[in-house]
Amino acid sequence: MSEFLLLFEVQMRRIEPYFPLSHGVPRVYDRLILNGIIFVSRNALRWRDAPSEYSLHKTIYNC
Numbered sequence: 001m002s003e004f005l006l007l008f009e010v011q012m013r014r015i016e017p018y019f020p021l022s023h024g025v026p027r028v029y030d031r032l033i034l035n036g037i038i039f040v041s042r043n044a045l046r047w048r049d050a051p052s053e054y055s056l057h058k059t060i061y062n063c
Contacts, residue, residue, distance in 0.1 A: 004032075004035060004039075004051065004053045004054065005031065005032070005035050006035045006038050006039065006042075007031060007034060007035055007038070012030075012031050012034075016030075028055065028059065028063075029055075032054055032055060033054065033055055033059065033060055033063045034063075035054060036050050036051075036054025036055055036060040037060055037063065039051070039054065040060065047060060047061040
């Protein structure tokens with residue numbers, strides 16, 4: 001699983017204040033979703049070609 005995480009914990013803590021707050025519904029794992037977005041952008045893929053380790057492609061696209 002660690003090979004799929006592109007951002008370090010220090011980097012996530014730095015950008016965490018910019019994420020929307022949870023209002024009753026627990027949020028998905030933001031670090032994993034953000035890494036999926038970076039992976040798709042970096043490799044010039046379609047959303048549906050994102051590896052399932054990041055989450056559903058529809059979830060990554062919506063975020």
